[in-house]
Amino acid sequence: MKPIYQYFFRGLITFLPVALTVYVLYLFIAWLESIAMWAIRPLIGDFYLPGLGIVIGAASIFGLGFLVSQPAAARMLSWFELPFNNLPVVRSIYSSLKSFADYFSPKEKASQQQVVVLKMPDNDLAIVGLVTRQSMAGLPPGLAELDHVAVYLPMGYMIGGYTVFVPRSWTTPINMSVEEAMRSSLLAWMSSK
Numbered sequence: 215m216k217p218i219y220q221y222f223f224r225g226l227i228t229f230l231p232v233a234l235t236v237y238v239l240y241l242f243i244a245w246l247e248s249i250a251m252w253a254i255r256p257l258i259g260d261f262y263l264p265g266l267g268i269v270i271g272a273a274s275i276f277g278l279g280f281l282v283s284q285p286a287a288a289r290m291l292s293w294f295e296l297p298f299n300n301l302p303v304v305r306s307i308y309s310s311l312k313s314f315a316d317y318f319s320p321k322e323k324a325s326q327q328q329v330v331v332l333k334m335p336d337n338d339l340a341i342v343g344l345v346t347r348q349s350m351a352g353l354p355p356g357l358a359e360l361d362h363v364a365v366y367l368p369m370g371y372m373i374g375g376y377t378v379f380v381p382r383s384w385t386t387p388i389n390m391s392v393e394e395a396m397r398s399s400l401l402a403w404m405s406s407k
Contacts, residue, residue, distance in 0.1 A: 246271040329395040330385040332365055332378070342399065343367045344392055345385065346377065368399040
């Protein structure tokens with residue numbers, strides 16, 4: 215009876231990630247299609263090509279990226295962000311997500327995005343983290359004077375982690391992309407890929 219359970223759970227573990235990924239993609243595409251139909255039907259009537267929502271969504275994201283890259287758009291964007299930056303609970307969520315997204319944006323310096331192994335002297339414990347700040351300049355007094363780096367330590371199976379300020383000598387850069395390190399940390403380093 216034990217092999218039957220093993221086969222079932224192996225099949226389930228193989229099926230679930232694929233099925234959930236396909237389902238989330240299906241929901242996203244269906245949402246894009248419904249938005250496109252709602253926006254375009256008044257203009258073109260009953261004529262509609264399937265997949266137009268994906269094209270419109272990709273074009274909108276590209277257009278938004280181009281727009282916010284223009285210097286004149288910075289002021290408009292700051293006005294748009296005003297309510298998100300001033301409402302108490304919304305401010306916490308929005309600023310956290312924006313900072314996290316900005317960290318991965320292409321305009322960030324490559325030296326800022328660095329995967330390191332954090333190891334205290336005379337200690338065998340090693341933790342993989344992401345250097346998020348190379349200099350303490352601009353931080354509040356007490357932190358600004360330190361000759362440290364900020365290292366984000368992601369936690370497995372959840373979005374979250376700790377940021378620690380450690381001496382630069384405690385970190386050793388490793389040849390790994392930020393995306394690969396985040397993916398491996400999310401899975402608690404169980405994946406062999």
